[in-house]
Amino acid sequence: MAVQISHYGGLMPGEPLPDWVIPPHEGFTVEDFLRMRGLPRHTELIDGSLIFGSPPEKWHRQVLSLLRRELDLQAPPHLRAEREMAVRLGKRQMPEPDVLIVTAEAFEREQPSTYYFAEDLVLAVEVVSPDSEERDRETKPLKYAKAGIPHYWRIERADSDAVVYVYELDPATDRYLPTGIFHERLKTGVPFPIDIDLTAIGKRG
Structure with a gap:
């Protein structure tokens, strides 16, 4: 039965x-x-x-929408922004970053159609939810770094504001090193020149 x-x-x-x-x-x-x-x-x-993740809150989805839109607009032609797509990292590892920067070749590839490979990614972004704090702060950065993804961002909520923690891979140690903490405006030169107004979260583009 x-x-x-x-x-x-x-x-x-x-x-x-x-x-x-x-x-x-x-x-x-x-x-x-x-x-x-x-x-x-x-x-x-x-x-x-x-x-299994809990249903995302409105703020979480608004952050994802802003980041995906702005990153895709600002990315050079050989890169594209994606959101909520699985990434095959290893034999027993297939996380789903909230936002990804992938090569245009991978973005346009027909198969596989449901996931990317680690080597396709330039940047993985996680927007922290109450149930994902340990995974986004500890577990996932280690997995992404070990897989060789060059850049990682973690976005946390402070009241209704977003705080972006930016990391870059140290190839000598295969660990991420912090390169900046951003409030109100995210401005960095890697993986390409990026300038995002974080106060625009939830506003019409």
């Missing part, structure tokens, strides 16, 4: 419990993850475990 549940992610009452609810002893691989169906939106695979 199939196990029945009242509610789980996107499942309807009375549906059988999916296979991904109980992971194998060694954890899931990326291949397992890509075959799964019925996962809640924006599920991530980290260290072989499925990570």
Whole structure:
């Protein structure tokens, strides 16, 4: 007899419990993850475990919209901005950065259509939510750095304002080094000249 549940992610009452609810002893691989169906939106695979995020708040989505729009407008022709796309980092690692800068070649590539490779990325950005603090501050930066992604930004909320913490990869240690903390305006020269008015979050473009 199939196990029945009242509610789980996107499942309807009375549906059988999916296979991904109980992971194998060694954890899931990326291949397992890509075959799964019925996962809640924006599920991530980290260290072989499925990570389910809570529904994003309005502020979180407004930050994503501003960053994706401005980064794509300001990026040189060989780079493009994306949002909320999975990145294949390793055998058991497939996180989903909130915003990404990828090569134009990768952006236009037809397959794979649901994820990028680590080498496609120039920048990974995470907007911190209450349930993602440890992942965005500790776990993910280590994974992104180990995979060789050159730049990482972490964005935190201070009241209704955004604070952007900017990091650059040190190739000698494969660790990120902090290069700046930005309030109100994000202005940096890497990975390309960027100037973003952070007070414009939630305003019409």
